[in-house]
Amino acid sequence: MIAVIGLVIGVVGGLLLQPTVPVELQPYLPIAVVAALDALFGGLRAMLDGIFDDRVFLISFLSNVVVAALIVFLGDQLGVGTQLSTAVVVVLGIRIFSNAAAIRRHLFKA
């Protein structure tokens, strides 16, 4: 629960402070946001399953974002940035979809 509270505080702080992201990081933002979404959905599902864990949630969140950005960076260096971005988006998208489906089953029993 602590992690969720901290995350909410961070989001509110971000909305209030409006920090600017360095230009060098701009290309990795879309993928990082998708990865963060994936971690969020995973955490929500785990919460509904009753197996939520602060540590696992935070670490999966962080590693998701970092790995996604790293993959895009590597792809850019190798000249396959767009293709790797697509691959990451496909994999994370499928995961988000099935986690969302599980959440739906939990909430609506359908």
Add this chain to the structure above:
Amino acid sequence: MSTRHGSSEPPRSPDASMTLLNEVYRRPLDPGYAEATARRAAGTGPRRTWRSTAGMVLLAMGLGLGATAATLALRQPAGAVLAARELLEAQIEQRRAEADEQQADITAMTDEIARLQEELLGDEGQSVRDEIAGDSVHSGVTAVTGPGLRLVLTDAQAENLDEEDPELRVQDVDLQVVVNGLWAAGAEAVAVNGQRLTAMTAIRSAGDAVLVDLVALSSPYTVDAVGDAVSMQTELARASAGQHLATLRTTYGIGVQMTSQSKLELPGTGLVTLHEAEVPDATSAPEPQSGAVRDASGQSLVAGSAGPTRRDGT
């Protein structure tokens, strides 16, 4: 395969080739959650200290802040770019409408001028009418069609493509020499790449480009001259322009092609700007020629280059 290993190997599932997709689709949840729960149930999980809790809160706050900043950064520029684009589009449309309106004005006024001129001349003004027709050809106002000479100047191909040698390019001075040579050879109307030359035209260079009346042109330069093709060709060859062209061809490798055309169509500038100048008072201005510029009708030499002439072959 399975016979060699005996029955120890589990039966191969029919969708074994789709392990990656299955892995992604069937186990979307991070297995870490289940493991953590199992560890907690077994009592082997990491112990919570105040330090690790504070670290987790800080990490969570940082992640939330970062994610929010990223989302904001992704959303903001799209809106700004869109707004700028819409603004530019609106401006373009507005200016285009203004230009259309003004073009319509110009056409209407030109028609009115022609009508008034016709009215003024009446029946007896035939000689004046002929003079006007001749002058409007010389001054480049009206479009001209007729036989003539076509000269095509092409930049020389550099041996080393990385190295741009300005000497290998057709320069403003070359075009000036050619055009002046054509005027001298009896051309009635001259155009460079479709830009009609008038007495007020300047051929200059700005950087790599050759400007004709402030329009940037690039190689190949097509110089069209309406007139007697045969006599122009011989006159041109006899004059210094002919030597200049020969030098360009032999020394610098610039392509020079001269063809006589049975029909050339030269556009008119369609615009007459009347300039008025007075000879200044002799007592007030010691140099009377400083302000005296007479406007232009008829042939005259093309105004000179803005920079020093660099070519020294002629």
